[in-house]
Amino acid sequence: MxxxxxxxxxxxxxxxxxxxxxxxxxxxxxxxxxxxxxxxxxxxxxxxxxxxxxxxxxxxxxxxxxxxxxxxxxxxxxxxxxxxxxxxxxxxxxxxxxxxxxxxxxxxxxxxxxxxxxxxxxxxxxxxxxxxxxxxxxxxxxxxxxxxxxxxxxxxxxxxxxxxxxxxxxxxxxYGPRMNIDDGRVVSNFIAQAIRNEPLTVQLPGTQTRSFCxxxxxxxxxxxxxxxxxxxxxxxGNPGEFTMNELAKAVQELINPEVQISEVENTPDDPRQRKPDITKAKEVLGWEPKVNLHEGIPLMEDDFRQRLGVPRT
Ligand SMILES: NC(=O)c1ccc[n+]([C@@H]2O[C@H](COP(=O)([O-])OP(=O)(O)OC[C@H]3O[C@@H](n4cnc5c(N)ncnc54)[C@H](O)[C@@H]3O)[C@@H](O)[C@H]2O)c1
Ligand SMILES: O=c1ccn([C@@H]2O[C@H](COP(=O)(O)OP(=O)(O)O[C@H]3OC[C@@H](O)[C@H](O)[C@H]3O)[C@@H](O)[C@H]2O)c(=O)[nH]1
Missing domain, CATH: 3.40.50.720 (NAD(P)-binding Rossmann-like Domain)
Incomplete structure (x- = not known):
């Protein structure tokens, strides 16, 4: 093949x-x-x-x-x-x-x-x-x-x-290891910011949701x-749904409790909510995700720390 x-x-x-x-x-x-x-x-x-x-x-x-x-x-x-x-x-x-x-x-x-x-x-x-x-x-x-x-x-x-x-x-x-560090997407941004001790940039209103696989x-x-x-x-996709405020809090808790969270302007047409119904994937493929966000963030943190050259203290 x-x-x-x-x-x-x-x-x-x-x-x-x-x-x-x-x-x-x-x-x-x-x-x-x-x-x-x-x-x-x-x-x-x-x-x-x-x-x-x-x-x-x-x-x-x-x-x-x-x-x-x-x-x-x-x-x-x-x-x-x-x-x-x-x-x-x-x-x-x-x-x-x-x-x-x-x-x-x-x-x-x-x-x-x-x-x-x-x-x-x-x-x-x-x-x-x-x-x-x-x-x-x-x-x-x-x-x-x-x-x-x-x-x-x-x-x-x-x-x-x-x-x-x-x-x-x-x-x-x-999300996961190997995302570009300056990719601009939210999970990679927050993880890199938490490791560099820079404020996590929550784009307003912060109540918009995404579901992270x-x-x-x-x-x-x-x-x-x-x-x-x-x-x-x-x-x-993973049906676990989070607001961007919740995601920032999770990254803060898991990676750097001292890091600040700041509110910044959003971009036009940002979808306000997003969550997959995965009934079809379960029925047709027998597929469903196994790794939840609290397990996945630390796995990605390891990769980002290695590439940024900032070991865990
Ligand atoms: N990561 C996500 O959350 C997500 C969600 C929905 C859909 N997707 C889709 O999955 C695919 C992969 O996404 P990703 O997150 O790995 O993105 P990525 O940007 O890391 O990877 C995209 C790859 O495509 C290459 N590429 C771009 N334009 C090209 C072109 N004209 N010719 C040849 N190569 C080109 C890039 O160099 C890169 O290697 C994309 O089609 C994306 O739309 C990703
Ligand atoms: O630093 C940031 C970056 C983004 N965000 C917010 O986080 C949410 C998610 O934004 P991302 O840029 O990560 O990704 P989006 O959900 O907008 O788009 C993604 O959707 C699915 C895929 O097709 C693509 O990977 C991408 O287009 C948005 O509401 C955005 O406003 C922040 O709060 N802070």
Whole structure:
């Protein structure tokens, strides 16, 4: 089995590669342009006979011979996906078209990592896969959430029109070791701030909620979805829901009780609430997350302390 992972040098992608490489018969090819990812995340596999790393931007066609495609390439942190919004759209739309073209030529199964952001600022809570969402089509987040929605449309049209085997995961906020230290997402920000003894920046109002999934759980969900028979979309996330005020308190308690918490301005269109309904994942895949936030934060803290060079005192 030869498997392509686009975006495999990123946070989730590199953990997925670790899991795929554990299977002795798998060969893994990663294609990544290193916009938010890094070779460092894959250093243990570089030089391995079953592993190949290609610098490639998926908004251009890619010619490789594989049996399965995990299509993850796309900046995921709001700061990075807004940085060059037109490029984010090209990555989602042209990139997904290119990967579907590859899947069509090879008759390969393709899994796309969509997002809870397709639900926008959801009016249904928790979110089921049947909910169509509440998305601003012209806002600063649209390059990402509308880009992912268009990519889901392309996936289903290739499936209906050409019989391509597709899998769609709608991933909710995921955290863990190897996130970029200055990634800008909330869990990595708070952990880095707590270790550096800088105020935790809670964006107002602080009552907005998210549900945080530990990366090993998420990766198990992705491989189970790929190996199963359901096209999805299937929500993959941890239903444990926290306000940003609660998250800041948890990080303060677990990492640095002395650290201050400060309130800062938010960005436009920030979703006010988000929690996955994972009934479908449980029924169809037999999947549910195992690691809760209070267990996951210390695991991520170890990795951040090591990279920041600040040991526990
Ligand atoms: N982490 C989350 O909470 C979360 C939630 C929902 C969905 N997702 C999705 O999961 C996937 C992985 O997210 P992540 O958190 O690992 O993000 P990440 O930013 O760490 O990884 C994305 C990877 O894609 C690469 N990339 C970006 N544009 C590319 C392009 N045009 N060509 C080739 N490579 C490109 C980056 O260099 C990086 O290695 C993304 O598709 C993201 O939208 C993540
Ligand atoms: O320092 C910070 C950063 C963020 N936040 C808040 O934390 C919440 C989560 O923000 P993040 O930037 O981590 O992530 P978001 O939930 O906005 O988007 C994420 O959603 C799912 C995925 O597709 C992506 O990983 C990302 O787009 C927001 O309400 C934001 O206002 C803070 O309070 N402080």
């Amino acid at each position: 030869r498997i392509l992972v686009t975006g495999g040098a990123g946070f989730i992608g590199s953990h997925l590669v670790d899991k795929l490489m554990e299977k002795e018969k798998s060969e893994v090819i990663v294609a990544d342009n290193y916009f938010t990812g890094s070779k460092d995340n894959l250093k243990k596999w570089i030089g391995h006979p079953r592993f190949e790393l290609i610098r490639h931007d998926i908004s251009r066609p890619l010619f490789v011979e594989v049996d399965q495609i995990y299509h993850l390439a796309c900046p995921a942190s709001p700061i990075f996906y807004k940085y060059n919004s037109v490029k984010t759209i090209k990555t989602n739309v042209m990139g997904t078209l290119n990967m579907l073209g590859l899947a069509k030529r090879l008759r390969a199964r393709i899994l796309f990592t969509s997002t809870s952001e397709v639900y926008g600022d959801p009016l249904e809570h928790p979110q089921k896969e049947t909910y169509w969402g509440n998305v601003n089509p012209i806002g600063v987040r649209s390059c990402y959430d509308e880009g992912k929605r268009m990519a889901e449309t392309l996936m289903f049209d290739y499936h209906r029109q050409y019989g391509i085997e597709i899998r769609i995961a709608r991933i909710f906020n995921t 530990y990366v090993s759980d998420l990766v198990d969900g992705l491989t189970q979805l790929m190996e199963g028979t359901d096209t999805g979309p299937i929500n993959l």
